[in-house]
Amino acid sequence: MKIKGLLLLLIVLLTLIVAGFIGSQNSHLISINYILAETEMRMSVLLAVTFSLGVIFSILLFMGYILRLKWRINNLERKNKKLSLSTNAT
Numbered sequence: 001m002k003i004k005g006l007l008l009l010l011i012v013l014l015t016l017i018v019a020g021f022i023g024s025q026n027s028h029l030i031s032i033n034y035i036l037a038e039t040e041m042r043m044s045v046l047l048a049v050t051f052s053l054g055v056i057f058s059i060l061l062f063m064g065y066i067l068r069l070k071w072r073i074n075n076l077e078r079k080n081k082k083l084s085l086s087t088n089a090t
Helices: 001-027 043-089
Strands: 029-032 036-041
Touching: 001 043, 029 043, 036 043
Parallel strands: none
Antiparallel strands: 029 036
């Protein structure tokens, strides 16, 4: 369990470092048009936000995939246990 926490911490730190490098090189003001509004922000902020959203979206997709696999493993283990009990009973 400690290794998972350490890996998560390293991933978060690496993400922040990459976002910092990207942000330090792009300080221009740009105009962003939403569907209903328009705003101006620095390019570094926009890049950091979109990079962070991409990382979060990827993590959520990966977690969904892992949860689906764990669910399938549990179902197969349950079926295996049933089969082994029915084989031992005969």
